Amino acid sequence: DVKVTQSSRYLVKRTGEKVFLECVQDMDHENMFWYRQDPGLGLRLIYFSYDVKMKEKGDIPEGYSVSREKKERFSLILESASTNQTSMYLCASSPTGQGMDEQYFGPGTRLTVT
Amino acid sequence: QQQVKQSPQSLIVQKGGIPIINCAYENTAFDYFPWYQQFPGKGPALLIAIRPDVSEKKEGRFTISFNKSAKQFSLHIMDSQPGDSATYFCVPPGKLIFGQGTELSVKP
Numbered sequence: 001d002v003k004v005t006q007s008s009r010y011l012v013k014r015t016g017e018k019v020f021l022e023c024v025q026d027m028d029h030e031n032m033f034w035y036r037q038d039p040g041l042g043l044r045l046i047y048f049s050y051d052v053k054m055k056e057k058g059d060i061p062e063g064y065s066v067s068r069e070k071k072e073r074f075s076l077i078l079e080s081a082s083t084n085q086t087s088m089y090l091c092a093s094s095p096t097g098q099g100m101d102e103q104y105f106g107p108g109t110r111l112t113v114t
Numbered sequence: 115q116q117q118v119k120q121s122p123q124s125l126i127v128q129k130g131g132i133p134i135i136n137c138a139y140e141n142t143a144f145d146y147f148p149w150y151q152q153f154p155g156k157g158p159a160l161l162i163a164i165r166p167d168v169s170e171k172k173e174g175r176f177t178i179s180f181n182k183s184a185k186q187f188s189l190h191i192m193d194s195q196p197g198d199s200a201t202y203f204c205v206p207p208g209k210l211i212f213g214q215g216t217e218l219s220v221k222p
Contacts, residue, residue, distance in 0.1 A: 004157070033210065040123070042203060043158070043212040058210065090157050102148065105157030 003027070004106035006091050012112045019078040021109050023091030030096055032074035033103065034058075034066060037088040049074055081113045118206045120213030127194055128221050135189045135216045137204035149178060149189050150203045150212070158203060158212075162189070194220045 007022035025032065031050055035043040035058075045058030047066040055066050063085060067075045074093075078085055088110050092103040119138045127133045148163035164171045164178045164187070171178045175192040191198055199220050204213040 035212075040214065042120075042214040045210045048210065092157070101146075102160045102163070103150075103158075105159065107155070107157050 004091055004093055004104050006089075006106040006109050008109050009107060010110050010112075012114065013078075013081050014114055015082060017078075017081045017113075019081050019111065019113075021076040021078075021089055021091075021111070023074045023076070023106055024072055025074075025093040025104070026072065027093060027095075027104065028071065029093035029104075030071075031094045031101075032068065033092040033094075034064075034074065034076045035090045035092065036060070037090055037108070043090065046076065081111075083113050085111065086113045087111060118204060118211055118213045120204055120216060122216060123214065124217040124219075126219045126221065129195060131194050131220070133191050133194055133198075133218055133220075135202050135204075135218070136186055137188075137206070137213055138184070138186045139206040140185070147178070147180070147187055148205050149176075150205065152201045152203065152215075154200075158201075161202070191218075194218075196220045196222050 004025045013019050033048040034046040037043050044060050046060055046064050047055055047058050049055045049068045052068055052071050065077045088108050090108045091106040094101045094103045121136050125133050149161045150158035151161040152158040162173045162176050162178055169180050177190045179188050201215045201217050203215050
């Protein structure tokens with residue numbers, strides 16, 4: 001069964017902290033994605049990766065960075081957390097292409113920055 | 115970047131009703147147009163998708179139809195049930211853009 005796991009379901013951090021969100025997929029997918037979800041705004045793409053060590057900016061990359069050292073793992077990094085980064089963060093993976101295949105999502109991490 | 119307009123933002127229907135969710139986008143060429151369903155506390159999951167060789171696709175109670183002249187896709191849910199209460203997202207062809215989402219509530 002297809003599975004995308006995220007390291008935490010809930011996370012509370014203080015302003016200025018460095019935050020790591022981890023995502024692991026067990027499907028040998030090429031592509032991995034990070035989105036944030038906010039009420040009324042849908043899902044907005046932060047970063048995505050088509051291959052190990054490769055990354056591409058999405059629509060809202062400011063304040064974030066990513067790391068993909070292994071095919072199955074894609075990390076989202078908040079260099080200095082701010083309150084406007086309080087959100088639900090969703091990781092996804094897909095076999096190939098740019099949204100041309102089904103994306104498989106993790107359960108999400110609800111991050112609160114105080 | 116291609117935009118997508120999803121409507122309505124929220125929808126309340128009675129059990130057995132037929133909610134309709136629309137997605138309008140700019141580019142008429144497409145290879146694959148998926149819809150995702152998200153239950154509270156869960157990540158989105160693929161519900162149904164359509165490819166250009168058909169103008170309509172049905173899977174169980176869920177139907178996607180495509181109106182080429184209006185540049186619009188629609189999702190219909192026949193005989194809706196309270197268990198269909200969820201948020202629904204469309205994704206325009208070949209893009210990593212999700213619609214704003216439609217929060218559907220089906221009342222018993």
